[in-house]
Amino acid sequence: MKLLEDKILECGELREGGILKVDSFLNHQIDISLMQEIGKELASLFAGKGINKILTIEASGIGIACIAAQYFDNAPVVFAKKTESLNLSGDVYSTDIHSYTKNKDYTARIDKKYLTKGDKVLIIDDFLANGEAAMGLMRLVSMAGAETAGVGICIEKAFQKGGDMIRSKGTELHSLAIVDVKDDGTISFLQK
Amino acid sequence: MKLLEDKILECGELREGGILKVDSFLNHQIDISLMQEIGKELASLFAGKGINKILTIEASGIGIACIAAQYFDNAPVVFAKKTESLNLSGDVYSTDIHSYTKNKDYTARIDKKYLTKGDKVLIIDDFLANGEAAMGLMRLVSMAGAETAGVGICIEKAFQKGGDMIRSKGTELHSLAIVDVKDDGTISFLQK
Numbered sequence: 001m002k003l004l005e006d007k008i009l010e011c012g013e014l015r016e017g018g019i020l021k022v023d024s025f026l027n028h029q030i031d032i033s034l035m036q037e038i039g040k041e042l043a044s045l046f047a048g049k050g051i052n053k054i055l056t057i058e059a060s061g062i063g064i065a066c067i068a069a070q071y072f073d074n075a076p077v078v079f080a081k082k083t084e085s086l087n088l089s090g091d092v093y094s095t096d097i098h099s100y101t102k103n104k105d106y107t108a109r110i111d112k113k114y115l116t117k118g119d120k121v122l123i124i125d126d127f128l129a130n131g132e133a134a135m136g137l138m139r140l141v142s143m144a145g146a147e148t149a150g151v152g153i154c155i156e157k158a159f160q161k162g163g164d165m166i167r168s169k170g171t172e173l174h175s176l177a178i179v180d181v182k183d184d185g186t187i188s189f190l191q192k
Numbered sequence: 193m194k195l196l197e198d199k200i201l202e203c204g205e206l207r208e209g210g211i212l213k214v215d216s217f218l219n220h221q222i223d224i225s226l227m228q229e230i231g232k233e234l235a236s237l238f239a240g241k242g243i244n245k246i247l248t249i250e251a252s253g254i255g256i257a258c259i260a261a262q263y264f265d266n267a268p269v270v271f272a273k274k275t276e277s278l279n280l281s282g283d284v285y286s287t288d289i290h291s292y293t294k295n296k297d298y299t300a301r302i303d304k305k306y307l308t309k310g311d312k313v314l315i316i317d318d319f320l321a322n323g324e325a326a327m328g329l330m331r332l333v334s335m336a337g338a339e340t341a342g343v344g345i346c347i348e349k350a351f352q353k354g355g356d357m358i359r360s361k362g363t364e365l366h367s368l369a370i371v372d373v374k375d376d377g378t379i380s381f382l383q384k
Contacts, residue, residue, distance in 0.1 A: 032266040058251035066255035074224040114221040
């Protein structure tokens with residue numbers, strides 16, 4: 001998606017260790033007009049899949065998922081919770097996920113009421129790197145007897161394994177920008 | 193806002209200790225059509241205030257803020273982060289906030305780049321109870337030399353002190369549903 005690639009080139013900041021900071025428009029400050037275009041693009045890519053629910057994980061995926069849901073006939077958004085809240089009942093699907101960004105494990109939980117057999121779920125997230133979060137969400141969908149109709153990602157890191165891992169499972173994955181970083185620190189984009 | 197009050201009566205669940213569970217439409221599963229109506233209502237209530245930025249805090253406020261921002265000329269949304277991320281630089285405004293729901297303190301942080309002098313900020317959140325989060329966000333706005341143009345809340349708990357505390361400071365606060373719970377466990381709504 002050229003608009004997103006251009007935005008990454010214009011506003012993204014590359015840090016040591018291949019960390020791409022895009023918090024001026026994606027995951028700290030959010031550019032709403034850009035999210036609308038991302039939502040339209042995802043709706044076009046996953047058209048005809050019968051998607052009736054959008055699934056993401058707190059926190060950065062929520063805004064993108066909510067804006068995008070508008071282009072899927074206002075499908076409800078469910079976000080998996082990362083911490084044990086006093087308000088979340090015990091009747092949940094849960095799975096452990098490793099965060100490389102925060103360098104720790106956490107448990108992702110979804111109340112069983114909000115993910116059910118027959119749901120055709122589109123998983124949306126801001127980043128795909130090692131694929132831990134997306135794979136964790138796919139496990140939660142499976143536990144519910146629901147179907148992962150696809151995975152829609154804003155930025156995939158080509159130099160990390162998550163994207164190819166998900167593709168190799170036969171899951172339909174669309175990453176709107178697949179970022180590669182050369183040794184000299186320049187950013188380029190791949191198509192997969 | 194009658195639509196929200198009706199939804200609370202229809203789908204809300206009251207738990208011990210005055211905990212109102214609304215996670216079927218507000219803070220776990222999100223009803224996008226309802227969020228759009230909430231966004232329109234907030235835009236109407238805060239019209240003419242020159243609001244150019246929406247501020248919230250992860251995680252439950254993000255979806256509401258993003259949908260609502262569309263009715264404020266796609267103003268950018270900034271969400272304060274609760275956890276120290278490797279991706280957040282050190283140059284932040286930060287303040288400590290107590291969470292009664294989770295019974296612990298956390299530090300809320302905003303990168304200084306995304307909140308600046310001259311910003312007219314609308315703070316949006318899902319719940320207002322003791323007001324800790326909203327007051328914390330107002331402190332962050334002050335630190336930046338920006339102005340809190342108003343606070344927009346989906347559900348205020350009348351039996352907790354946050355709403356009156358913010359009103360007593362002269363800040364324009366609109367809560368779309370002000371919930372009171374009687375001793376017999378029935379829910380009623382107040383106007384303030």
